[in-house]
């Protein structure tokens with residue numbers, strides 16, 4: 017499982033949201049439930065630091081090869097916005113670390 021916000025491979029929290037679709041133009045992604053977040057993103061989300069969240073996402077996953085950074089940042093912000101619009105107003109749930117077997 018990866019962080020739905022920055023793609024970091026270790027997640028610690030789950031934020032509940034109602035299902036929604038992300039229309040990327042060339043592809044449609046659906047988000048059918050909550051979003052997983054790593055420790056750092058969870059802190060930024062709880063602090064309401066949306067700008068910090070986007071910057072972290074760009075740092076961890078620089079994104080689409082050949083795409084201008086501004087565009088990737090906008091896309092990232094847009095995806096995060098959709099999450100925040102659909103986010104349920106309940107505290108995040110802790111995700112127990114799952115040991116690979």
Ligand SMILES: [Zn+2]
Pocket residue numbers: 019020021022023024053054055056057058
């Ligand atoms: Zn993250």
